Amino acid sequence: MAHTIDVSVVPPPLKVGWSSPQSTGQTVSPLVERKLIPAGPAYLAHVRRAVHKLTFEEHDKHEESKRLANSNGDGANGDHDYGIGDEEEPEELLSLDPKEWKKQDHYAVLGLSHLRYKASDEQIKIAHRKKVLKHHPDKKAGVAGDSNDDAFFKCIQKAMEVLTNAERRRQFDSVDPFYEDLEEDVPTAGQVKNAKDPNAFFFKAFTPVFEREARFSRKQPVPMLGPFDASKEEVEGFYDFWYNFDSWRSFEYLDKEINEGSDSRDDKRYTEKKNKSERARRKKEDTARLRQFVDLALGVDPRIKRIKQEEKDAREAKKKVKTGGVNGLTQKQQLEEAKKKAEEEAKQKEEEEKVARAEAKKAKAAAANAAKKARRAARGDDA
Template sequence: MAHIVELSVVPPPLRSDWTPPQSTGKSIAPLVERRLIPAGSAYLAHVKRAVHNLSFEEHDKHAEEERKRLEALYGNGTNGEDDLGVGDEEETEDLLSLDPKEWKKQDHYAVLGLSHLRYRATDEQIKIAHRKKVLKHHPDKKAGVAGETNDDAFFKCIQKAMEVLTNSERRRQFDSVDPHYESLEDEVPTEKEVKSAKDPNSYFFKSFGPVFEREARFSKKQPVPLLGEYNDGKEQVEGFYDFWYNFDSWRSFEYLDKEVNEGSDSRDDKRYTEKKNKSERARRKKEDTARVRQLVDLTLGLDPRIKRIKQEEKEAREAKKKGKTGGANGVSAKQKAEEEKKKAEEEAKKKEEEEKVARAEAKKAKAAAANAAKKARRAARADGADA
């Protein structure tokens, strides 16, 4: 429970040399009513406590849990600041010994410690990674330290990597020929590997799925349909192959263009170099298109869904054919039954007519016999009367 303590405050006496200020004669500005809007971290914390009905202890507990969650998700940067998942990659001897003059051959993402992010790295992550590398490898910081003779060279590589990756056009060109993914282009499973696997169906999706995920980053059209699963329907499978057979790639190869010879002002040299670069870009583009087409052809030939869909269609056709045949037999049996019924009715009608005729003949014969007997009796009476 809060306790109130009253403190008596006695102002000190005025100084002996104090004099009241003189009036300036200027008019006092009119009062202006201003609306103050609450803001800041303290106000946000107050709102959170009020909305969720939290005590100070509960609020602090939630804040600590959120901090730990973000730390586990992104990691910690220098001075305990959030580095957005940049982290600290190991720097190998080969990386630290890069020649800044050969900057086109270096892996800019590896130089900045972004090998695990690469084309997915955001602009903010690139800035954080660059700041970390500068703080670690700046020549002024390493000046006078024995054994650090290559710091200046690697620092130039860091600056070049930052220059390339912060320029959207040049970064796009570098992503087109990223050495990390170029080394993976040959790691496509073969037909023999798929068929000899213990579970060919599972191996097919496990091995070809990541390949199409890597290639999807070059597509002008987004989103890109990926390989999918074994139980995908015919429409989904056809959509996948239709997209990849008409794959429209933004991949370019300007990054590999040869530079004009230094010190040369000859227009002919520049034109020749530009023509050569254009021809090389077209050749690489054509080869890349053929590579993707071969990949799709290989995938189509090994896709277990194709065989499954064909089998399902065959079974559906057989079932449909069987249903039609069964239906035809049913109609014939019905017709046959109707014919037999009709025939039986006709026979019964004919028999009834024959019986009717027989009854009529019998009745006629009986009447004739009665007439004959009557005549005989008359003749016998006539003979007796004559005698």
């Protein structure tokens, strides 16, 4: 713990003949109070340390771990090693022919198969440096069994050349063999229908496909499939985006190489024309493939059925509120019907009472006549 020590300071005496300076008569600008707002990386670092209660050493360690995590590495082999470029090198990879460089997987050559198009320029440089240190011909000169190291070293250099050139890397990413194999493996309507839980299977099977295709979009960010309870606007926006998908994918990487030894302009023009035609064909096929997949997703999307049912229920509820909810009659018509029914019941009851009174009167008259006859008969007997 720090201790405070008070030290008494005695100012020296004034010089002999010293006098205070005379006023110049010039006005002094008024004092202006200004508010200083803390900003900058140093202040933000201070705030992070204060909020998380970290020491300088702990904060630096945390930032370093974040930097390494963002690079998909662990930094286990030194400050400049992010744990990339250390993938296993099978014999098939080491025996690549540098002359067939268009057929090689450049990411696999540099040990970046787990990152692929997500690999940053820094990660590519680090992976290349590690591969060069490991496979440089001078380093393994004279070592038995390493006759192909020179060839694989050329493959490494070619991979570096392609992946550090933005245009050529985009061309290679367009026809990346890893993703071309996955494009053939897409879910079908039958698989969704026959699944134990069709709803869960739909999202599990279709989400990664849309995520893969999203890397070709010129417009970013790309809307993803979303959850089952997504709103109608979200679902419509999702399919509207994918039906108007603007892809930057191209197929120049697959162009047939022009014979450099040929001096014939006709041959070169023919090859260029053929390449252009093939690119257009592949682009058209790719667009049709994606459209077909979006059609499939729309056809089996459980949210479409849910939205239609919700709209139907809403229409019925609206109609029920509007009509009062009884046999399609309005409230006014219901009141009129009820009034008419009450009048009919009252009239019927009145008629029944009238008939009952008439029958009672008739019965009374009959009883009176019977009594009168009985009296007459009694007088006749007495006589």
